[in-house]
Amino acid sequence: MPNAQLTDNFGRPITYLRLAVTDRCNLRCFYCMPEEGINYLPKKELLTYEEMERLISVTSELGIKKVRITGGEPFVRRDMITFLEQLSxxxxxxxxxxxxxxVFTAAYIEQLKAINISSVNLSLDTLDPDRFLAITRRDEFNKVMRTFNLLLEAGIPLKLNMVVMDGKNIEDILPMAELTRDLPVSVRFIEEMPFNGTGTYKALKWDHARILSTLKETYPDISKMEDPKNSTASHYKIPGASGNIGIIAAYTRTFCGSCNRIRVTSQGVLKTCLYDRGALDIKSLLRSSTSDEALKAELIRAINSRHKDGWAAEASRKDKKNHESMSTIGG
Known part of the structure; x- marks a missing residue:
């Protein structure tokens, strides 16, 4: 199958894989999991580094050009930097x-630079230490800001991910946007999603349109930039700013028509959409006698049964209440 490529049943080439290496996290962000945490997977249920490296090697032969390592928090897993070095x-x-x-990333920044990491996305929902503690339920703000500053000093391309939450961090929208004025960062405002591990979700009050409207009140001259192909974010720039702003309609799902990405959860389940229940048990295939060519065939079959968009994927679920945690799915 030397010329086979991953293209879904709607003609969309799949070139981007998001791989969760663990479901464990050292924070307890309320939009991701309950305060008591979640029932973490036993280590044997996680994909091994060797299995993940094989998966990425195989999918790269099918046209995957971009891989994002997520969690949980990737750096809570031992020897993560060695794994990244192998992937590079x-x-x-x-x-x-x-x-x-x-929280743990600062110790690895020089090694990330050495392997020429393409970018680091840093989750940072507030610039206020007290709000950070309220959102994450952990007092780790100073460690995160140290990582932020060291990434900038190292010249590693940096994106800041802020989930916009009514009553939690609205005060941070403008201060976060201001970071782009003098710093070469991309600040991305993300709609809150229903993956908090509790099965409850309040109606979305801050969608992409409201976020943009709020920015325009302070920055009336903010300009729309050309978005990269297959981008989930709509990009904007404050006149004269060093960085840029992205708004991601993660719940509204306005970008589904050009989606080029798939996910593999920490337990080895292929998700062709963030909102589906899983399309293929990759872990079982990797732990059987399945050859690389047979694995490719299964991946192609799964991609060719993809839902048109996130709304269709969500509608297909038998469980209408979502009890998944973003930490389990992969951020």
Whole structure:
């Protein structure tokens, strides 16, 4: 199957894989999991580094060019930096990215720079230490800000992810946007999603339109930028700013028509959409005698049964209440 490529049943090429390496996290962000945490998977239920490296190597032969490592929090898993170093050597992989909460990341920044990491997405929902504690339920603000500053000093491309939450961090929208004025960062405002591990979700009050309207009140000259192909974010720029602003309609799902990404959860389940229940048990295939070519065939079959968009994927679920945690799915 040397020329086979991952293209879904709607003709969309799949070139981007988000891989969760663990469901464990050292924070307890209320929009991701309950305060008591979630029932973490036993280690044997997680994909091993060898299994994940094989998966990425195989999918790169099917056209995956970009991989993002997520969690949980990737750096709570031992030897994560060694795993990233191995991934950086896969010849057909063009981009390797990491999403992190930044608590443990500072110790690895020089090694990330050495492997030429494509970018780091840093989860940062507020610039206020007290609100940080309220949102994450952990007093780790100073460690995250140290990581932020060290990433900038190292010159590693940096994106800040802020989930916009009514009554929690609305005061931070403008201060976060202001960071882009003098710093070469991309600040991304993300709609809150229903993956908090509790099965409850309040109606979305801050959608992408309201976030943009709020920004325009302070920055009436904010300009729309050209979005990269397949981007989930709509990009904007304050006149003269060093960085840029992105708004991600993660719940409204306005970008589904050009979606080029798939996810693999920490337990080895392929999700062709964030909102589906899983399309393929990759872990079982990796732990059987399945050859690389047979694995490719199964991946192609799953991609060719993809839902048109996130709304269709959500409607297909038998469980209408969502009890998943974003930490389990992969951020």
């Amino acid at each position: 050597k896969i010849p057909l992989l063009d981009e390797l990215h990491v999403t992190t909460n930044g």
